[in-house]
Amino acid sequence: MSSILESIDFYFILESLIKIAIVFVIGLLSPVGMNWVERRTLALIQNRLGPNRVGPFGLLQSIADGIKFVFKEDIIPLAANRWLYTLAPIVMVIPAFMVTIVYPFGPEIDLPFIGPTKMYVTNFNVGLLYVLAMTSLGVYGIILAGWGSNSKYSLLGGLRSSAQVISYELSLSLALVGAMLQSGSLDLVKIVENQSGWGGMQWHIFMFQPLGFIIYLISAIAETNRVPFDLPEAETELVGGFHTEYSSSLKFAMLFMAEYVNMLTVAVLATVVFLGGWNGPFVKDFPVLGLLYFFIKISFFMFLYIWLRGTLPRFRYDQLMNFGWKVLLPLALINIVISAVIGLIVY
């Protein structure tokens, strides 16, 4: 027993505790910020004002909404399965936040008073598989919420959502295989470092993965149930889908948060695997720039989500499944073959 205790590095535990706390706060605040940006941008696109009453430019609107969530009545419908209904938000939030520890925000930066600090909580050699595994676990929350609510809308929404998520997850992971061929690693930090050539611009999207990037992007949007693939939550027919019965209490807030953190995760993965993570011009000389580049790249994806939502109509369900199975899946397989051929020629 004592040997196990001695082998644990308490400094390391303290460091990871502090970092986890910081990353956790980022994960908690990002839905708040993204929600505000989303509502304001959609309002701009649709030529209206959007929330502008609470705080300057309506900045505190999302926080006001959050406080309202806390004080709302917590309803469990009589027909619902109480345990599953309560378990679903928990099952959805846990994997969503567990992924945040491997976000590689930036390179090692020399902080004042602290010394060189790595800008990520932890990093291990199966990082990419860990992210994929955790994001897959979100399906259980969706199907539990849909089934546990015992309402027809929820059941339909949950079924549709789980079928869609697993269909598009295939092309998503196959698109990542192409990038693995180029990087030769599953370690997220090594993948980023692999793209640091050409003065920080040797990103995998330029190094022979443009097709993989497009496949990944489409699958990622479908995976997170966003427009134009938002059939599970189609407001006009399913009244919200799997969270219809979660009247605006903290449980709904948890489902909502999990969805936004999942969006963040696929954006981080796209940035890390295809867009070079923190890499960019002059990062070698000024590592702090890396954090800025990372933030800009993530913001681009977040804006893309909102932009698409403001622009595109929704798919029909058979179109959605056809597109996933008949177009994206073979394209992803072809992309692997192309990447392997290019690998043969180049290496």
Added chain:
Amino acid sequence: MKEYLPILIVFIFVAGFAVTNVILAYLIGQHKNTRAKLMPYECGMDPVGTARQRFSVKFYLVAMLFILFDIEAIFLVPWAVVFKDLIYKLSKPFVFIEMMIFIAVLFIGYIYSWRKGLFEWNRA
């Protein structure tokens, strides 16, 4: 192994957060239950029948196909990761052709399920 330790820490952290949230939701909000409030939502009408109905077998088939193809994808991952190294150590065509055969077999299975009509959602 110590780089895996934060996974355990963050799990405890987030699980605590999630359970606290559920308990908070129960404690803070008011509780005034009425019959209409606790009904499953069906556009304001009384619910017709039960929600525990049969659903299309298509969903089931999609889930089975997913398992098959996902396992194939997992087989591709180790090959992709060591591809660069193996090219230097072994002969180039061997590393390449071996996996192309695998992908071809995968593709034949894919075409078979397509021809069997597994992806035809607009047919009942």
